[in-house]
Amino acid sequence: MTWRPGLRTGxxxxxxxxxxxxTVAMALTTYGLQAGAARERFAASARTGFDSxxxxxxxxxxxxxxxxxxxxxxxxxMRARLGLTWALVNFTGTSGPLSSAEDGHxxxxxxxxxxxxxxxxxxxxxxARQRRTPxxxxxxxxxxxxxxIVGEVEPGLLLAEFYNMRGLDDxxxxxxxxxxxxxxxxxxxxxxxxxxxxxxxxxxxxxxxAAAREFGAGALGTRLPVRGRDELADLAGSFNAMAQRLGxxxxxxxxxxxxxxxxxxxVAHDLRTPxxxxxxxxxxxxxxxxxxxxxxxxxLGAQARRLGALVEDLLEMSRFDAGAAEYRPEVVDLRALxxxxxxxxxxxxxxxxxxxxxxxVVGDPRRLHTIVRNLVSNAVRHGxxxxxxxxxxxDPDLARVVxxxxxxxxxxxxxxxxxxxxxxxxxxxxxxxxxxxxxxxxRENARLHGGRLEVxxxxxxxxxxxxxxxxxx
Numbered sequence: 001m002t003w004r005p006g007l008r009t010g011x012x013x014x015x016x017x018x019x020x021x022x023t024v025a026m027a028l029t030t031y032g033l034q035a036g037a038a039r040e041r042f043a044a045s046a047r048t049g050f051d052s053x054x055x056x057x058x059x060x061x062x063x064x065x066x067x068x069x070x071x072x073x074x075x076x077x078m079r080a081r082l083g084l085t086w087a088l089v090n091f092t093g094t095s096g097p098l099s100s101a102e103d104g105h106x107x108x109x110x111x112x113x114x115x116x117x118x119x120x121x122x123x124x125x126x127x128a129r130q131r132r133t134p135x136x137x138x139x140x141x142x143x144x145x146x147x148x149i150v151g152e153v154e155p156g157l158l159l160a161e162f163y164n165m166r167g168l169d170d171x172x173x174x175x176x177x178x179x180x181x182x183x184x185x186x187x188x189x190x191x192x193x194x195x196x197x198x199x200x201x202x203x204x205x206x207x208x209x210a211a212a213r214e215f216g217a218g219a220l221g222t223r224l225p226v227r228g229r230d231e232l233a234d235l236a237g238s239f240n241a242m243a244q245r246l247g248x249x250x251x252x253x254x255x256x257x258x259x260x261x262x263x264x265x266x267v268a269h270d271l272r273t274p275x276x277x278x279x280x281x282x283x284x285x286x287x288x289x290x291x292x293x294x295x296x297x298x299x300l301g302a303q304a305r306r307l308g309a310l311v312e313d314l315l316e317m318s319r320f321d322a323g324a325a326e327y328r329p330e331v332v333d334l335r336a337l338x339x340x341x342x343x344x345x346x347x348x349x350x351x352x353x354x355x356x357x358x359x360x361v362v363g364d365p366r367r368l369h370t371i372v373r374n375l376v377s378n379a380v381r382h383g384x385x386x387x388x389x390x391x392x393x394x395d396p397d398l399a400r401v402v403x404x405x406x407x408x409x410x411x412x413x414x415x416x417x418x419x420x421x422x423x424x425x426x427x428x429x430x431x432x433x434x435x436x437x438x439x440x441x442x443r444e445n446a447r448l449h450g451g452r453l454e455v456x457x458x459x460x461x462x463x464x465x466x467x468x469x470x471x472x473x
Contacts, residue, residue: 009198011194011197011198011201011202012191012194012198013194014194015190015191015193015194015198016187016190016191016194018190019186019187019189019190019191019193019194020183020187023182023183023186023187024183027179027180027183030179031172031175031176031179034172034175035172038168038171038172039168042147042163042165042168043136043147046147046149046161046163047136047149049161049163050134050149050159050161051134053078053081053084053086053161054134054151054152054153054159056077057073057077057078057153057159058153058154060073060074060076060077061073061074061077061153061154068096069094069095069096069097070095070096070153070154071090071095071096071097071109071110072096074088074110074153074154074157074159075088075110078110078112078159079112084112084161085111085146085161085163085164086111086112086159086160086161086162087108087110087111087112087120087159087160087162088108088109088110088111088157088158088159089106089108089120089125089150089157089158089160090109090156090157090158091129091156091157092155092156092157095154095156095157096109096157097109101122102119103119105119105120105121105122106119106120106121106125107119108120108160120148120150121137124137124148125150125160128150128151128158129152129158132152133151134149134150134151135149135151136148136149137150138165139162141162143164143166144164144165144166144169145164145165145166145169146162146163146164146165147162147163147165148160148161148162149161149163204224204232204235204236207224208224208235208236208239211223211224211239211243215243215246220247221247222243223239223240223243224236224240226240259421262422274307274310275303275307277299277300277302277303278300278303278304278307280299281296281297281299281300281303282296282300283296284296285297310437313437313441314437316437316441317421317437317440317441317444320441320444320448325444326364327364327367327448327449328364328366329362329363329470330362330363330364330365331360331361331362332361332362332365332368333359333360334355334359334360334368334391334393334399334401335353335355335359337365337368337369337372338353338372338389338391338401339353340369341369341372341373341376342372342376344373345376345377345380346376346377346380346387349380349385349387350385350386350387351376351380351386351387351389352386352387352388352389353389353390353391354388354389354390354391355390355391355393356390356391356392356393356394357392357393357394357395358393358399359391359393359399360393360469361399361467361468361469361470362469362470363449364448364449367445367448367449368445368449370441370442370445371401371442371445371446371453371465372389372401372403372465374438374439374441374442375401375403375442375463375465376389376403377438378403378438378439378461378463379405379461380405382407382461383405383407383460383461384406384408384460385405385406386406387403387404387405387406388402388404388405389401389402389403389404390402390404396469397468397469398466398467398469399466399467399469400464400465400466401464401465402462402464402465403462403463403464403465404459404461404462404463405460405461406459406460407460407461408460409459409460410455410457410461415455415457418439418455419439419440419442419443419453419455421436421437421440422436422437439453442465446465446466446467449468449470450467450468450470451465451466451467451468452466453465453466454466
């Protein structure tokens, strides 16, 4: 089973690992630089000391002629250098005893008592003779690692000095311990910082998770506080935007569900009366009285037509709900359309029609005709004369059709829901001609044209249809 750390553990481990790797890398780099610089300083100091000793030994030989050979003179001078390990290798017979080679090493002819190496590598000494300049190399001795410097004092006479590196090694060891201690402290601090960072990151994540659970449980108003401009603020903002959209969608679905429930109830209610009338009329057709049969037939025809109109309106609303309503645009003369709608919806009623400006638009003539016919019929049935229809084409982008009557207008409580389905005023409830779907269908037709349908009051009910002029194609 693969171990997967949690968010908090992952953050802490990541911070500790990054801190530790960074600290170790910096410590190693610092140690390398410091150790290199210390070794260079040590070597430079040793080289300076060697050069000084070589010059002083040469001057000592020049100003003192009491020695039997250069080897003896240089040895006498070097013995005065207390605390320094040294050795002499001679290859010139006139300078004193000669050094012999044994097993790849030269045997010194003189040196500091008891502490100088008794052998010098042939390769290093020969390189120093060929270079004519001092040569340095590390060497291990019973006293620890040392830095050897070999160079000529006189032709064929080489001086070797040995500088103990134990102090340098102790200094570097101290530096390593200090850097290790600093790395450990920084790693601990990194761990503590990782815990703090993990808590700071985990807190809003937990808050977001809790908010998501609350939202999933039905609390659609749940939101996250947005603080700052970092990624967590972006997360909170995105969650809030998502919650807002989902909340609106859920509310729309709930509203749709309530609407559908009310729709079914209203349809059942509206169907009850005509169905009962049809049953009664059908029973009346069995009457032996001719007059009763004629009244029943008339009633049956009227209710059948009412049922047919209601079913047609219901089908039209279902097309709008399903997004399947057809829209067939063409150039429409609103004056001719209004005249025809008035003639069909208000026969024998004096309805004034006035036009201004360009009254042509691009739209679906059947649907525009339905809107105007419904508005005029509504004004004639539920308003009071005179009824006036105004076609305003003075706006270059829009056209308006205003239908106004002189009745009492819509009640204040009815105006906000006038275009909802199955909404009818008290005066219309006792009549049998309306289904309460006419204004709802008219509004959907207006929306299909990219327009709007509004209601107001100005001495009576005023309905205003506004549609864009549009263009064919």
